[in-house]
Amino acid sequence: MRGANKAVHFAAALLLATPVAAETVRVVALGDSLTAGYGLPESEGFVPQLQAWLDAEGVDAEIVNAGVSGDTTAGGLARLGWSLDAETDAMIVALGGNDLLRGLPPAVSRDNLEAILSQVTGERGLPVLLIGLEAPGNYGADYQAEFDAMYPDLAAEWDALHVDSFLGSLTEEAALDEARARYMQPDGIHPNRDGVGVIVAAIGPRVVELVDRADP
Numbered sequence: 001m002r003g004a005n006k007a008v009h010f011a012a013a014l015l016l017a018t019p020v021a022a023e024t025v026r027v028v029a030l031g032d033s034l035t036a037g038y039g040l041p042e043s044e045g046f047v048p049q050l051q052a053w054l055d056a057e058g059v060d061a062e063i064v065n066a067g068v069s070g071d072t073t074a075g076g077l078a079r080l081g082w083s084l085d086a087e088t089d090a091m092i093v094a095l096g097g098n099d100l101l102r103g104l105p106p107a108v109s110r111d112n113l114e115a116i117l118s119q120v121t122g123e124r125g126l127p128v129l130l131i132g133l134e135a136p137g138n139y140g141a142d143y144q145a146e147f148d149a150m151y152p153d154l155a156a157e158w159d160a161l162h163v164d165s166f167l168g169s170l171t172e173e174a175a176l177d178e179a180r181a182r183y184m185q186p187d188g189i190h191p192n193r194d195g196v197g198v199i200v201a202a203i204g205p206r207v208v209e210l211v212d213r214a215d216p
Contacts, residue, residue, distance in 0.1 A: 025214045026089045026216070027061055027062065027064065027089065027090045027210065027211065028085075028090075028092070029094065030083055031066070031071070031094035031095055031131075032068065033067065034166050034167075034190065035065065035066070036068060039190050039192075040185075040192070040193060040196070044196060045065070047063050047067070049193075049196050049197060050063050050203070050204065051063045054204065054208070054211075059207075059211055063092075064088075071095065072104065072109075073108075073113055074108075074112050076093070076112070076116060077115050080116055080120075084119065084120060089215065090127045090210050090211065091120050091126060092129045093116055094131040095112075097189075106143060106150055110153075110154065114154055117158040127213035127214055128158065129161040129163065129206055130151055130155045130158075132150075132151030132163065132164055132165055133147075135147035135148055151164070161206055163202075163203055169198050169201070169202035170184070170191065170198055172202075179195075182194065
């Protein structure tokens with residue numbers, strides 16, 4: 001009997017000493033064509049390249065592509081319910097480019113993004129990385145200032161991680177005209193494979209921070 005007790009105690013100690021394998025963090029990337037990988041082979045888009053970058057860094061995370069080409073902030077909000085499934089541990093939100101292309105009022109875009117953050121962070125308690133864009137000047141200085149400000153303002157309000165601009169790293173890497181020639185597809189809107197690589201290298205460390213905030 002005493003020997004049996006020793007065996008039980010030994011087994012319990014062994015269980016306590018054995019490290020528990022960490023669960024893979026599931027990150028849903030909610031976005032538009034920039035997230036979806038428009039115009040590129042499947043393996044060269046933002047999500048596959050980001051996944052490869054994280055794997056190379058030894059980060060145990062799965063990035064789910066919830067990018068839909070042509071989606072506005074309203075479209076992202078409308079499909080949030082099925083994008084944000086029970087297995088989601090964190091979310092990347094990269095929307096607003098099509099709002100810009102349509103000249104939608106920044107106040108409308110802001111309300112939609114806030115509604116997304118309210119559901120993801122406020123109701124589900126999940127960490128978010130909010131990736132912005134920079135408005136061009138052709139809508140006027142007031143529009144530009146209001147649009148550009150909504151991303152950092154909302155990130156501060158909802159304690160989200162923040163990247164100023166999805167495409168900003170391309171112009172940091174090269175002058176504007178050179179960046180268009182080297183890193184953009186012929187449409188001048190979407191990055192090519194090399195452009196996505198530059199973007200992933202810039203955004204990847206913020207995604208690592210996002211994964212560290214998650215609780216799988």
